[in-house]
Structure formats: C-alpha cells, structure tokens
Amino acid sequence: xxxxxxxxxxxxxxxxxxxxxxxxxxxxxxxxxxxxxxxxxxxxxxxxxxxxxxxxxxxxxxxxxxxxxxxxxxxxxxxxxxxxxxxxxxxxxxxxxxxxxxxxxxxxxxxxxxxxxxxxxxxxxxxxxxxxxxxxxxxxxxxxxxxxxxxxxxxxxxxxxxxxxxxxxxxxxxxxxxxxxxxxxxxxxxxxxxxxxxxxxxxxxxxxxxxxxxxxxx
Amino acid sequence: xxxxxxxxxxxxxxxxxxxxxxxxxxxxxxxxxxxxxxxxxxxxxxxxxxxxxxxxxxxxxxxxxxxxxxxxxxxxx
Numbered sequence: 390x391x392x393x394x395x396x397x398x399x400x401x402x403x404x405x406x407x408x409x410x411x412x413x414x415x416x417x418x419x420x421x422x423x424x425x426x427x428x429x430x431x432x433x434x435x436x437x438x439x440x441x442x443x444x445x446x447x448x449x450x451x452x453x454x455x456x457x458x459x460x461x462x463x464x465x466x467x468x469x470x471x472x473x474x475x476x477x478x479x480x481x482x483x484x485x486x487x488x489x490x491x492x493x494x495x496x497x498x499x500x501x502x503x504x505x506x507x508x509x510x511x512x513x514x515x516x517x518x519x520x521x522x523x524x525x526x527x528x529x530x531x532x533x534x535x536x537x538x539x540x541x542x543x544x545x546x547x548x549x550x551x552x553x554x555x556x557x558x559x560x561x562x563x564x565x566x567x568x569x570x571x572x573x574x575x576x577x578x579x580x581x582x583x584x585x586x587x588x589x590x591x592x593x594x595x596x597x598x599x600x601x602x603x604x605x606x607x
Numbered sequence: 608x609x610x611x612x613x614x615x616x617x618x619x620x621x622x623x624x625x626x627x628x629x630x631x632x633x634x635x636x637x638x639x640x641x642x643x644x645x646x647x648x649x650x651x652x653x654x655x656x657x658x659x660x661x662x663x664x665x666x667x668x669x670x671x672x673x674x675x676x677x678x679x680x681x682x683x684x
Contacts, residue, residue, distance in 0.1 A: 473611040513665050516653070520658045
C-alpha cells in the first residue's frame with residue numbers, strides 16, 4: 390500500500406500537502422507523525438514537521454455502478470460544454486483498470502485547444518467535471534477526463550521514465566530527481582517506482598517546481 | 608462566451624437562477640463578471656481557488672480561435 394512522506398513547517402501543513410498529493414480527505418487516510426516541528430534558536434536546531442500518510446484499505450475500490458453514474462453526469466456536462474465552446478467533439482466513457490475515463494475525440498485543431506499548454510486545459514476540464522459531479526451526486530468523484538488519449542499517453546511515458554530512473558538508482562545507489570510535475574503526475578511516478586520495488590520516493594520542493602526524488606531506503 | 612460561463616456556473620451552484628453574467632470592457636480587454644448566490648460562492652471558487660482557476664482556463668481556451676481571452680471576474684456584491 391502506497392505511503393508518502395511529506396515535511397512542512399507544521400504538522401497541519403505537512404498533512405495538507407500529503408492529502409493534496411493523494412487526492413484524498415483526512416477520513417480516507419492513516420496519518421503517522423514521524424517528527425514534530427521544532428523552532429530552534431536563531432535558525433539553529435530547527436526541524437520541520439514530518440508525516441507519513443497512507444490511504445486506507447478498500448478506499449480505491451469505488452463501486453463500478455457509482456462510477457458509471459458519475460461518468461454519465463460527466464459526459465452530459467461535457468457535451469453541453471463543448472457545444473458552447475463552439476467545438477465539435479465526441480464524448481465517450483470508458484472503464485480502464487478500475488479508472489473511469491471520460492474521453493473526448495475530435496478534430497486535431499479542436500482537441501489541441503482542449504488539451505492546452507502542458508495539458509492545462511484538459512486538467513481544467515477535469516477539475517470542472519469533478520466539481521459538477523460532486524455537487525450532483527454528493528459523492529467524491531475520481532473521474533479522469535482525457536482528450537485524444539493525451540493523459541494515457543503521458544501516463545505511459547511517465548511510467549517508462551520512472552522505471553528507467555528506478556533501475557538506475559537501484560544499480561548505482563545514487564538518488565535522482567524527476568522533473569517538476571503536478572500532483573497527479575507525481576502519483577504516477579510514485580506508483581511506478583513502487584512497482585519496481587526496493588526503492589523509496591519522496592516529493593521535494595514547492596509547487597509548481599515540486600518533484601519526485603527516487604532513492605534507496607535509508 | 609457569456610453563454611459558456613453561464614452554463615458552467617449553473618452546473619456548479621445550488622441556485623442556478625441566481626447566476627448572472629455581465630460583459631464589460633476592462634482596461635485590458637473584455638471582462639465577464641460572474642455573480643452567484645452568496646451561498647454558492649464557495650462552489651464556484653473551490654478549494655484553494657481551484658474551480659475558479661479551471662473556469663478561467665476553459666473560458667480562455669474557448670476564445671483561442673477568435674483570439675479573444677476575456678477575463679472572468681467573480682463579483683461579490
């Protein structure tokens with residue numbers, strides 16, 4: 390089961406950062422405080438708060454029926470949205486490995502607009518879809534919105550890159566930092582490295598420069 | 608563009624009839640002022656301003672082809 394470690398000036402901030410990364414609420418996780426923060430004198434001897442946060446078992450087993458229902462609401466909303474954006478595109482829902490995708494397909498010109506710079510627009514579409522579905526169904530929504538498989542292609546690229554780095558770190562023992570990524574992408578890296586096994590990952594730095602560091606356990 | 612913003616906002620709030628969008632000309636170009644029921648403010652802003660940011664991104668994307676990028680202002684009366 391995936392566990393992530395985060396540090397910040399206070400325990401509260403560290404937990405908040407971990408929850409954002411796991412895209413979870415406090416009720417869905419188990420929190421362990423590894424180190425209490427200490428202020429120190431004149432900047433000496435100060436230490437940050439460190440927490441370990443792990444998703445509770447069964448949390449990811451969202452009922453397929455609920456997902457289907459959420460996907461229908463999402464697809465209806467997106468169809469109306471695309472029409473009002475003046476774009477012609479098709480929307481379909483697909484369940485892949487327990488993840489519900491709402492996929493958008495269309496002309497290259499239109500889908501380019503919908504992906505946006507570094508996926509900014511597809512991320513925004515997903516945020517809106519999740520907010521709308523959550524309001525309608527009163528349930529947490531984990532739907533993924535994808536345009537022309539942008540997210541899936543990016544996922545396989547990230548997984549491949551993470552595995553390469555993991556193998557290299559396992560061989561050399563030298564820790565390596567991945568490029569800055571958003572929380573969703575960092576999670577893909579954490580999971581891919583965990584699947585290789587024998588290594589640990591931590592996120593370091595502040596958004597939007599936050600990056601995953603892969604290293605041997607200390 | 609106005610219609611797009613109205614559509615998104617109405618799907619996010621509990622009081623869709625209270626959603627109001629006004630087009631005005633700002634110093635740096637067109638501005639879409641969005642007004643919602645005071646109780647729905649949180650819904651259109653979202654945790655850490657996330658929903659508001661997503662709304663702005665989508666509206667901007669919609670204007671790409673016509674090279675217009677209206678700014679979405681959420682107005683609190």
